[in-house]
Amino acid sequence: MINTSMSGHSLFRRPLTIAVIFLLLITGVQCRRAPTSPTGLVTEKAMVVSAREEASEIGISILREGGNAFDAMVATELALAVAYPYAGNLGGGGFMVYRKSNGDVGALDYREKAPLSATADMYLDSLGNVIPGKSTKGATAVGVPGTIAGVFEVHEKMGSLPLEKILEPVIALAEKGVVVTDNQENRLERYREQIIEISGEETFFYTKCRVGDTLKYPSLANTLRRIMKNGRDEFYKGETAKRLAAFIQERGGYITEEDLAKYEAVWRQPIIFNYKDLRIISMSPPSSGGVTINQIFKMIEPYDIGDLGHNSGEAIQLLTEAFRRAYADRNYYLGDPDFVEIPLDFLLKEDYLRQRMDDFTFKKATRSEAVSHGTVEILESNETTHYSIVDEMGNAVSVTTTLNGAYGSKLYCDELGFFLNNEMDDFSSKPGVPNMFGLIGAEANSIEAEKRMLSSMTPTIVEKDGALWLVVGTPGGSTIITAVAQTIINTYEFNLSMQQAVEAPRFHHQWLPDYIIFEPDGFPESTKEFLRTKGYEINEERTPVIGKVDAIRILPDGRKEGGADPRGDDTAVGY
Ligand code: DON
Numbered sequence: 001m002i003n004t005s006m007s008g009h010s011l012f013r014r015p016l017t018i019a020v021i022f023l024l025l026i027t028g029v030q031c032r033r034a035p036t037s038p039t040g041l042v043t044e045k046a047m048v049v050s051a052r053e054e055a056s057e058i059g060i061s062i063l064r065e066g067g068n069a070f071d072a073m074v075a076t077e078l079a080l081a082v083a084y085p086y087a088g089n090l091g092g093g094g095f096m097v098y099r100k101s102n103g104d105v106g107a108l109d110y111r112e113k114a115p116l117s118a119t120a121d122m123y124l125d126s127l128g129n130v131i132p133g134k135s136t137k138g139a140t141a142v143g144v145p146g147t148i149a150g151v152f153e154v155h156e157k158m159g160s161l162p163l164e165k166i167l168e169p170v171i172a173l174a175e176k177g178v179v180v181t182d183n184q185e186n187r188l189e190r191y192r193e194q195i196i197e198i199s200g201e202e203t204f205f206y207t208k209c210r211v212g213d214t215l216k217y218p219s220l221a222n223t224l225r226r227i228m229k230n231g232r233d234e235f236y237k238g239e240t241a242k243r244l245a246a247f248i249q250e251r252g253g254y255i256t257e258e259d260l261a262k263y264e265a266v267w268r269q270p271i272i273f274n275y276k277d278l279r280i281i282s283m284s285p286p287s288s289g290g291v292t293i294n295q296i297f298k299m300i301e302p303y304d305i306g307d308l309g310h311n312s313g314e315a316i317q318l319l320t321e322a323f324r325r326a327y328a329d330r331n332y333y334l335g336d337p338d339f340v341e342i343p344l345d346f347l348l349k350e351d352y353l354r355q356r357m358d359d360f361t362f363k364k365a366t367r368s369e370a371v372s373h374g375t376v377e378i379l380e381s382n383e384t385t386h387y388s389i390v391d392e393m394g395n396a397v398s399v400t401t402t403l404n405g406a407y408g409s410k411l412y413c414d415e416l417g418f419f420l421n422n423e424m425d426d427f428s429s430k431p432g433v434p435n436m437f438g439l440i441g442a443e444a445n446s447i448e449a450e451k452r453m454l455s456s457m458t459p460t461i462v463e464k465d466g467a468l469w470l471v472v473g474t475p476g477g478s479t480i481i482t483a484v485a486q487t488i489i490n491t492y493e494f495n496l497s498m499q500q501a502v503e504a505p506r507f508h509h510q511w512l513p514d515y516i517i518f519e520p521d522g523f524p525e526s527t528k529e530f531l532r533t534k535g536y537e538i539n540e541e542r543t544p545v546i547g548k549v550d551a552i553r554i555l556p557d558g559r560k561e562g563g564a565d566p567r568g569d570d571t572a573v574g575y
Contacts, residue, residue, distance in 0.1 A: 036491070038553070038561035040499030043574030047560040048076055049550040050387035051087070054178055055079035056573035058169045059389060062161065064575065069395035070098070070158035071166050074151045076387050077401060078170045078224065081147070081418060082217055083178045086187055087385040087402055087475060090223065090235075091413070091420040093146030094401030095283045096154065097270050097459045099468055101394035105281045105461070107270040110150025111452045112143030112423040113263065115254040118449045122254075123429040130429050136436055138198045139253025141409040141422035143453065145235075147401065149265040152232035167228045174224065174417075177216035180209045181569050191406050198410040205412060220417025236260045240416060247413050248420070262450070266338075273348065275301060278492060279463040282484075283400075286336040289458025291347060292481045295326040298353040306493035311505065311523060313530035314362060319489075320509040320516055320536065321360045323482050327511035328371045335444035336452040342444070365535035368514035383407075384457065384475030388552045390468070390560055396552075398459035400473045400480070405436065426453035437477035440512055458484040462492075468554050470498075474547035474565075479508045483547030487563075491553065498553035502563035506546040515539040519546050 041047070048059035059076035063069075073096065080088025093112040099105045121128070123135045134140050155163060180188075188209050195205045209215060227234045234240050241260045248255045270281050271290030275297040282290030299322035308315040329347055346352060359366060384402035402421070403409075409422035428441020435441065437456075445454040458480050462470035470491065474483045483506050490501035505522020509515070516536055518528070520543040528538055550570050551563040562572025 036495045036497050038499070038555060039497040040502075040564065041562040041572040041574060042555070043560050043562075045392045045560075045575055046390060047552050047562050047572060047574035048072060048387065048389050049552055049562045049564050049570065049572040050076055050080060051385045051548065051550065051568055051570050052080060052083040052178075053569070053571035053573065054083040054173055055088070055387070056571050058173065059387070060573045060575065061169055062166055063391050065161065065165065067161040067166065067391075068159070068393065069389045069391040069397040070154050071161045072389050072391065073397045073399060074155050074159065074163075075166045075170060076389065077147065077151050077399065078167065079173060080385055080387070080401070082170060082174045082220060084385060085419055086184070086406055087383050089145070089401060089403045089408070089421065090147055090220075090416075090418040091142075091145045092401060092403040092408060093143070093421065093423065094150060094399060095287050095455070095457050095459055096150070096397060096399045097281055097283055097461055098158070098398070099281060099396045099461045099463070103466075105270055105272065107268045107283055108150060108153060108265055109268050109286060109452070110146035110153070110265040111286055111455060112146050112421055113450055113452045114424065114427070114447055115144060115256065115259045116262070116449045117254050117256075118447050118451075120446045120448065122447060123424075128430070130433050135425040135427070135429050136405060136409070136422050137194070138409055138411055139248045139251035139420070141424050142248055142253050142255055142411065142420045143423040144255055144259045144263050145421060146263060146265055148227065148232060148235040149263055153265040153267075164228060167224060171221050171224050171228070174217040174221035177214035180211055180213045180215060182211050183569050185209055185211050187406065191410065195407060195410045195412060199412040199414075202414065203412050204414055217417050219415060223416045223418070236263055243415055244413065247415065251411065271348075273297065276492075277464060278469070278488075279466075280460060280488070281463070282458055282460040284337070285334055285342055285454070286452040287455040287457050288330045288334045289456055289460070289481050289484070291334060291344065292326045292330045292456075293458060293460070293485050294348055295329060295353055296322045296481070296485050298348070298350055299325060299357050302354065302357075305489060310490065310494040310496070311507075311527070313527050313534075316507060316516070316527065316531060317362060317365075317534060317536070319482075319485070320507075321357065321366055323509045324366060324368055324371060324511045324514075325356045326481075328368070331440050331511070332442045333444055335446075335454050339448055339451045340444045363534070368511050371511060384477070384480070386459065386473035386475060386548070386550050388471035388473065388550050390471060390552050390554070394468060396461055396468050396471045398461050398471045398473050400457035400459045400475070402457065402475065423453055426455060427451075438510070438513060439478050456480045460484055460488070462488060470551060470553050472549065472551040474549040476547040478510050479506075479546045482506070482508045482510070483549060487549050487551060498551055498561040498563035502549045502551055502565050508546055513539075517542045517544065517546070519543060
């Protein structure tokens with residue numbers, strides 16, 4: 001629906017309009033309450049949705065054996081490290097948001113951190129310019145990995161099965177091998193030269209892989225077996241730690257045994273907010289995900305987006321203007337809460353967020369210069385991975401984990417069997433200079449020893465009427481936050497099933513650069529033309545895939561509907 005006469009201000013001021021909106025709201029709410037028929041996989045009791053069928057299967061096998069969602073988290077996370085080395089990892093980090101069946105919620109931060117020797121200008125040359133590639137490729141780009149600390153923390157505090165039982169199928173998968181898919185062949189082909197450039201011709205990934213080949217990972221199986229036997233400290237203080245630190249240092253990187261020994265995962269208070277009758281629980285800093293979607297939802301709440309039409313010109317306008325304002329705050333205020341003071345009360349105050357939208361009108365686009373200034377390049381990619389789990393008891397786990405870039409720093413440790421992250425690039429190497437996602441950082445996200453770099457990862461859980469309703473998240477760098485927001489809006493406001501909400505075409509705006517990007521084929525020319533007439537710039541050269549959302553919806557009768565993103569090999573498995 002396109003209604004060119006509507007304006008943001010008049011919408012709330014005219015009594016007649018208010019009456020009409022009230023009517024629409026009532027019918028809208030009723031319509032929203034009508035259960036939407038599922039189109040994704042539906043199961044009775046439990047479900048895992050992840051980037052690879054093998055990982056979803058292993059997660060489900062743990063649930064079938066009586067494990068809970070947290071046991072399945074450990075299994076799925078490590079199975080992705082085997083089956084999906086593009087993003088699944090031992091050499092990276094991530095965030096988990098959970099909701100237990102009794103309603104308790106919480107979050108775990110196992111984000112990488114800067115090594116002890118890190119300094120604010122470590123990626124700058126003598127003239128103060130960013131040295132290309134130093135924070136993105138090879139050993140210098142690696143942050144201290146958090147994944148093993150994360151899974152052990154989860155298992156220790158929330159798990160129920162013995163670790164051996166959880167790791168057995170993962171190790172078996174590494175030994176038996178994983179069949180290469182079409183997507184995987186393409187990815188490996190695309191990055192093969194870079195992997196060889198960084199990791200050398202002796203690397204495991206030197207050999208070209210073809211669809212249908214089986215890749216076995218004996219070194220990774222050995223590393224996992226040592227971890228199973230010796231526990232968490234094997235990775236941070238044991239033989240693995242020694243070999244890993246030596247490997248990174250021999251290649252000019254910074255991580256030492258002391259850095260590994262000092263690493264800890266941290267439990268955090270998630271960001272929690274209400275949107276209409278939803279209660280949304282998402283990741284807190286050092287991820288920007290929760291704060292930014294909280295701002296977005298509160299900014300759009302007064303406008304009934306459900307009545308504007310799914311992906312209509314006006315719905316895109318409203319969301320774009322909220323995205324623009326939220327990302328401007330994100331980039332300026334957010335960083336590691338253990339290092340910087342984040343004015344959360346102020347940033348999340350409803351009055352402030354309503355006021356931020358005061359200058360919004362449906363008549364024309366706001367310019368980002370009016371919110372701030374600058375011109376930057378934006379890159380999108382899907383090299384992180386998200387998985388969602390719900391167990392029979394109703395415990396829910398939402399996890400996003402990453403190496404940052406595709407195969408991280410492209411540095412593969414053959415001896416240990418995994419890639420290392422290039423997460424140091426998520427810091428702002430120089431305030432005002434964009435990182436690989438085109439995100440401009442400020443002082444709050446500058447590099448300091450032991451600080452965690454700001455993330456956009458947005459693992460999220462949504463309650464409706466006090467009960468578990470959605471588990472959702474995605475990869476996509478800076479596009480993660482807007483993709484998660486659109487998926488929730490698609491289900492709640494536009495009545496799409498979980499699978500349809502995941503499949504629906506997405507768009508993105510991140511304040512700077514000041515243009516909208518659209519996925520290919522999903523948006524009619526008439527919608528784009530409408531937006532152009534309002535003064536929106538559209539980057540036609542960039543029509544990337546935006547996100548790979550893996551989500552679960554709880555149906556009114558308690559069954560689960562999976563939303564597995566067809567943009568990848570993502571698969572829902574359940575029983
Ligand atoms: O933490 C972050 O926001 C980024 N390192 C995520 C990277 C990502 O999603 C890459 N793939 N799209």
